[in-house]
Amino acid sequence: MQTPDRKDFPIPRVGATRRLNRMSEKRGDLEWVAARIADPHSRFLLFADLSLAVESGEDRNDTSIRWYAADELATLGADPATALLLGCGEDGHAIFAISLTAAQAAAAPGGYDGLKPVVDLRSLAQQGALSPDELSLAGMARALAAWHVTQRCCGRCGAKTNIREAGWRRRCWACGQEHFPRMDPAVIVLVTDGKHCLLGHHRRYAHKFYSTLAGFVEPGEGIEDCVRREMFEETGIRIGEVAYMATQPWPFPHSLMVGCWAEALSRDVILDEEELWDARWFSRDEVRQMMAEEHPECLTVPGSHSIAYALIRSFLEAR
Ligand SMILES: [Zn+2]
Structure with a gap:
């Protein structure tokens, strides 16, 4: 199987924070964390029922994270002890997330409405409304x-x-069991026979939307085993070689998408109809039309915020 050169593979940014010092060695330092929470230079982003508080113009083109200062927390009904340390930005100042329930948010000036607009992060990602850096930071915060x-x-x-370790652990008061932030590994796969790729229309998806196929890794499986099992279960296609391409944290709610190319050894599709409405083979010309939104049947592919888009684009560009 010919795969694209790894250095040319476009890696999407949702949830992957590269310009942040995560300060993991300081999470257990209670004094340091308390001083950062009280520091007027620290910044807090805020979720109300897991929707992000943003600043936004009318058309959402100039949307950005709405940042709060430490002295605003009390008036928001936010308990500083629940602040989640994301890390320090390039300016060295700490960045936290505060997650409020709708009931807590009612304590904000003006009540819950006083925080608005609060927007679902997946919608912001799909609209390309936030800058890649802010989307990544908000994605990390949302997953946590x-x-x-x-x-x-x-x-x-x-x-x-x-809460322990500035939000990176929880501890049971009764039995002492420690709990760590959860990530669910999943494979997302560009299946190809060399000339075509296999895309599916999932029952969850909007009309005429086709994407790469995906599934969660199970206990006892490696990535390659999972790719072969999932592709066979969903489409009946036998897989040969599997190549890892890139990873994307996907904060809906907290998956780790492992993007792979997979070589098809068979072509007859046998659908798992509980999961998929359809799965079919597409030529590069058709995929190009779908990406340009010029397909004769109006079929489309995922937006550029997703690793699915990166996998499909890499298929177009692979020689
Ligand atoms: Zn317990």
Whole structure:
């Protein structure tokens, strides 16, 4: 199988923070964290029920994260002890996330409405509304915040868990079990016979939207095993060689998408109809039309914020 050169592979940025010093060695330093939370130079981004508070013009073209200062936290009903340390920016100042429930947000000046606009991050990603750096930072924050929402109780004994390590751990007060932020590895796969690629129309997707196929890695599986199992289960296609291309953190809620190319050994599609409406082979000419939104059947592909787009584009560009 001929795969694209790794250095030419376009890597999408959602959730992958490269310009942030994560300060992982300082997370357990309570004094340092408390001083950063109180520091007037520190910045806080805010979620209300996991939607991001933004500053935005009417057409969303100039949307950016709405930053709050430490002295605004109390008036927002935000408990500084729940601040999640994302790290320090290039200016050396700390960046935190605060995740409020709608009930807590009601304590903000003007109530919940006083925080608006709050926008679903997936919509912002699809619209390309935030800069890549801000989208990545907000994606990291959302994945961490979403984990806290579902980890309030201990999975071992059922008692309450408390935040530790500036948001990077939770500990059960009763049995002492430590819980770490969850990431769910999944494969996302460009299946090709050399001249065509296999794209699917998932039951979750909007009308006429085709994408690379994906599935979660199970216990006991490596990446290659998972690619072969998932592609066979969903489409009946037998896979030969598998090549890793790139990884994308995908904060909906907290997956790690492992992008691969896979060599098809067979061509007859047998659909898993519970998962997919359709899966079919597309030539490069057709894929080019889909990307340009000029396909005769009005079929489209995912937006440029996704690793699916990067995989499909790499198929077009591969010689
Ligand atoms: Zn416990």
